[in-house]
Amino acid sequence: MFNKKPVVKEEKKLSLDGKKKKAPPELLRGFRDVLPEEQAKWDAVRDQARGMADAYSFGRIELPVLERADLWTRTLGKHTDVVEKEMYTFIDPSETQVALRPEGTASIARAYINHGMWNLPQPVKLWYDLPMFRHDRPQAGRYRQHQQIGFEVLGVQDPVVDAQLILIATRLFQDLGIKVSVQLNSIGTPESRQAYLTQLTAYFRTHRAKLSEEDKHRLQKNPLRLLDSKDPQTIELLAAAPQILDWLDEDSKNHFMKVIEYLDEVQVPYVLNPHLVRGLDYYTHTVFEIWQEGDAGDRAQNSLCGGGRYDRLVEVMGGERPAPACGFAFGIERAVRAMTESGSAPELRNRPKIFFAQLGDAARRVGLRVFEEFRKAHVLIAEASGKNALKSQLEAANKLGVAYALILGQKEVLDGTILVRDMESGAQETVDILKIVPMMEKKLSGGSVEAES
């Protein structure tokens, strides 16, 4: 009955079986490729960051992906999730316990110490654009490798630094077309925080019965975390709980007031959020996050950027001299996602405006030279190597959306000419091939000159 086709199918199957179908390579969980189509947004984010770094004189720093694991275990805090369960830690071939960098600040402090940066004029301002690794459960906007851009200012404790960093971060997102809010709090010095924690713990102990299992656990392990609990019962209790700002010492209060004054000065809107705490132990005084607002605002991964002051970190790490510091970092992936959600779609930069179609071998030969001429003149042109028919080359030109197509065939090669086709009107003219580069330069700039006048 089904003679022909089933047979064909079986043959196909057999030949496949003969080759023994290999399992396709798979990406590790929580890791991803960033494809060309997404790069315009990545570029936009990076351009913005670079612009800010230049404007405020931050020096760029590159740091190794791999460092001794104790760099982080000793500084981030024993009971932080990052250290407890998210670090990629392993023993390297020389028996050293190492880890993939989970965050940037510790390495920054380490570099500051290692290179004697306290001998430089203070403050030392650094920025980076580096991958971070955390073995977390992946979700949208949360990956096991993500790219973080960070700005750090070391060596001064002036609150103007905090304000300026918040200003930079806020403007950066705003300029990318992302609606954000600044969440701001102070957690004071470790000493004043300890006093507060005693109060907070005492308060919640009296209401222990009302807490969820998870929050009971927090009460034990990390009471500050109760402040940002999502349990409705706990949230209710928080209304009457002691406020951290009431327990700060005078210096901490003054510092925080100054930060607020400076922000008012430059009209950066902020939300005083007494329940904002950050997950890493090294923070002191100012802590802040930048949240995406709008429709995406109530989603779990709405925090785009986090930062704060870490006045003791360098000292704790064994720095020659204490160096108060402040910084922030944000994830490019989340910024890019926020851009997409807010409808921001930057043009892929350096998109060619000219397509170069070549017909036949002689044209390909000349074409190689012509292409080089354009490159030297910094005029970007596209081509479709491997496509021979003019039809398919023009099709490719059309898909690229170029303004002009250059056509070089047998005839043109013999005449020493080239065809210039206006892709919009379809008008074509024959041009001396020796004059093609300056001519196209003129055509392309001509458009913008007209636009200006």
Next chain:
RNA sequence: GCGGCUAUGGUGAAAUGGCUAUCACAUCGGGUUGUGGUCCCGACGGUACGGGUUCGAUCCCCGUUAGCCGCCCCA
């Protein structure tokens, strides 16, 4: 790490316990010579992986993997 939802060509979708798994987009090739966008034709390509139930599974069940949602936490 905990709980839940999902998994069909590259992408987005449809369908069925049984015949050759459908469609659109994308890709590639055509619609005679060297001219794109629209149109027409054709080709490529798929039931995530491993078990089980069944005469028969893409469909039902279990496991694995991955993605997503919530928690934890964070960028």
